Amino acid sequence: MSLKFDAQDLARAVSAGILQPGQDQRLLEFLCQQPETRASFQLAHIAYYFGALLIMGAMGWLLTEAWMKIGDVALLAIALLYMGLFTLTGISLWKRDLQIPGGLLGAVAVSLTPLAVFAIQRLTGLWLLGDSQGDYNDYYRYVQGGWLAMEIATVIAGLLMLRLLPFPFIVMPMAVALWFMSMDLTELAYGSPFSWEQRRWVSLWFGLVLLLASLLVDGRSRRDFAFWGYFAGLLAFWGGLSLMDSGSEWGKAIYCLINLGLMGIAVLLRRPLFMVFGALGVAGYLGYLASEVFEDSLLFPIVLTLIGLGVIALGIAYQKRRDQLTGSLRSRLPESLLEYLPALRR
Template identity: 30%
Template sequence: MDRLRVVLNEAIERGIITRAQAKQVKALAAEQKPSASGASSLRLTHLLYYLGGCMAIGAMSVFMTLGWEAFGAWGLLSIAVAYAAISAGLTEALYRTGYRVPAGLTATLTVVLVPLAVYGVQLLAGWWPAETAHRPFFAGFDKRALTLQGAALGTAGAAFVRYRLSFLMLPLTVLGWYIGMSGATVAVGAENASDVFYLWTSAGLGALIAAGAAALSGYGRSAFAFWPYIVGGLLLWGSLSMLTLHESLPPAAYAALNAGALLSGAAMQRHVFVITGALGLTGYLAYLAYDVFAGSMWFPFVLACLGLGIIALGIAWQRHAGAVRQRLRDAGKCLIGAGS
């Protein structure tokens, strides 16, 4: 209803409809609003889907660690192939019967199992030394792990082409980040890759993923941009936060980046940027209060005035949000048209 109210207010300001007509539209929308019980049922159904999918995927992740010791290479390969075939069959059956959310989850399970099968083949071929064969294939960023990540990425890409399920963008995005991290490590050498190097690389990849999500939204693929936005936003914010703790990023720069994330998230209606930006700014204010201005009596008053100013800014934004977003969309279309 909040979104509808913004659109109707914008339509009134532009003279497209009258206030009386806007009230009639609001009344109609209220009549057609789904019941609370129906919405709760839908949320519970999806909660069960995701809970079951995460349990199955997590179980296979644990199996990657324990399977070599318990079953050996042949057992690992056989079980992975059998489970991958079952999950692929389930995906096809669920997709054909219209259960798209569980189909996306079982497809993701297949994506997890295929590199496990490839890992078993590599163990049989002697690619992994005896002292490292018991480790999970995702234990580090190196050339061997890169081949397994490539197998997973190929599987996820093939599944996405076949089913066009938005949830498959999650493994595709995570695998893209993982391959980027492995590639950067191989490029500079594992012995030269420090924690700060990994954090800056992860932040850069998070920014690229978020930019890719914005491009998807610009081309009208908002459903496919949902998971890349979340993954990219969390990677970027988490990496920058850790860099600040490592004293590799000045706190003021961290605050400015979080403010930019919050404002851009509000403009693009992407909650992940709003939430992470707000968390980052809260952390920065705590740093100012307890470290920089610990003994100052003026700081609380200045902070209170700043808070009131932000509330006023929020009121102004609510009044003019529709017009600002329309200008941003028009600017984005112009940029996309110029790029093509």
């Protein structure tokens, strides 16, 4: 439903005491911004996030072996220098009301914590993995109990950064560190490297725990700190679930039901992320059925096209009726359960 009003309507709101004198003009100026201005503002957001992810990648899993040869002292100095510069610049931008780029630079500084701890461990002789796992980018590729100090330090750095810059994306490098930590702690518990099947189970359970933790913090503050927790939790949970070998038709059907459940949660919480992952899972299951039924058939690409169109139509229908769907679903839940659900976000 779209509402139309003009300056006279806002003036009446001032007369009625709903708006303070002067607020009507500021509100009118804001609402009358040109569409081009708003579009460029959104494009700036994309540029901010893309730039931050590029820096994280460059100083993380894309760090080459050549960097390991410059020496641990130089590596530590560079890591600390970058962390300091990104933090100070982020705080400066934050104070100038540029909260998105400022918060993203804070997240970049947190993502550099493992590199600094890596260099400190090698300098102090506390490095446990030896030369066999001596490259920093192995941190992003292998499960090893020796990475534990780097992961704990990242979580602590993230918590401290959130006090300086309460920006939701800072939760993301913390969530990744916790995900790695769950793997490394499991490796320590098993006492030996564990199989990919075990890793998938660890990823699934960790993702589920992270989703529940995000649900508990959802709606507790003005800023949406739960979003990136949901995102990381869904990546871990849905990724582990989707990579499992069900071994039977019943297992694949249960996989489809779980993804339908994710779509239901999207309606309940009004979180499109759950709809995206759930729809991907259901589409994958329907694609599997199509390949079994229409194997080596000319109809196979047509059926897949119809499935894709169905997913798009489902998204359109959800977008148009999300308020009615959410209200209808919540009205069917007991009051005792509704108390634990977060307030809805637009």
